[in-house]
Amino acid sequence: MTDKMHIKLKVNGEDKEFLAEPRELLIYALREKLNITGPHVGCETSHCGACTVTLDGKSVKSCTMFVAQANGAEITTIEGIGEPDALHVLQESFREHHGLQCGFCTPGMITRATKLLEENPNPTEEEVRFGMAGNICRCTGYQNIVKSILSAASEINAAKEAAQ
């Protein structure tokens, strides 16, 4: 066993410090050290996207990153997106359009979708499907997820126009 490292992360705006072995995967550090259990462990093999977080502006699968590699990074998880009584537009839209059934994939879906809409605020259906291709859902058949994201995009755009 190697020595533990002193890890510093900024998660959802809060500074976090803890000791961890460098080989610990970021997803386990988040879930087990920091009690941030929104990001899920689905496949643990970089395929399903349930563990997606935003790290220094990138959508990443936190099961495929060592905590040592993430040291110093700024991370946003689903916990940092909206509040239970003030949902993010995407969360509201997933609820409205039945973008989830069991909900297991949803934290990863919504976290990824926030980044997708940031990079491409006005996506076509095809662009949504391509941009969400790293996230697997076993329940919905994707139709309503795509609908939720497209609808959230038009809502965000409408709000922006109204503000101008």
Place this chain on the structure above:
Amino acid sequence: MIPAAFDYYRPNNMDEVIALLQEHGDDARVMAGGHSLIPMMKLRMAEVPHLIDLQSIEGLNAIEVKDGQITLGAMVTQHDLIDHDGIAAAAPILREAALQIADPQVRYMGTIGGNVANGDPGNDMPGVMQCLDAQINLVGPDGPRTVAARDYYEAAYMTDRADDEVLVSVSLSAPTGGYAYEKQKRKIGDYATAAAAVQITNSEGKVASASIAMTNLSDVPVWSEEAGAALVGTSCDTDALGAAVAAMLGDIDPSEDNRGPVAFKRHVAGVILKRAVTRAWDRA
């Protein structure tokens, strides 16, 4: 899936990286995005007692496009490549290929250097780099040296790079004419059953030059000089396509795996190559 323990280093200059590689020999490895290495470490197919993270080395993530010359720093990610307008204009095949690698999350992390250095026959960039006749720039204890992508691959996971050398960049001349990267895969995020990289130039309706390489059909990428030569001077008609496919089939050596038996892979190789050449010629 817990990888074996390791000591972690995040040096900020290349001298330190090389010193660590020299000190620890076989026990040390560099990590770029980690999206090939970490899965292997999790499966314990790779054990790396000394892991050297390249993320803080300066100057490795630049994309340069100048006077028809392109240089891609080793830490340029697939996402960076897709996002770069200069690359889309100067070498659109790079963007077309990068878009067919893995999925968005993987593309934010996976790097050109890692993809080219890895030596997995399934990686897409090695074939593209052979098609483009790119040069691979390495640095080691004795200083820098350059190897042609076409001479770089020796066998699966075996390349011309010595254990104490680091890939710093890939450079190439901006290609001219039509291009295509065509890939057959079972699903998004899958490696190729077969893929073809093609660059072709058109002079008055005839092929003036053609460069063709294929992915995952041998233990190394396959640049087939004969397949390209079979097209030169033709108008890319059915006969010429048939001749190019026949030449390529003579150069590949696929093996059976969960993507299918050898006969199927040879069939798919022919289909994909024809599609790639046809698309490249349409754009030439």
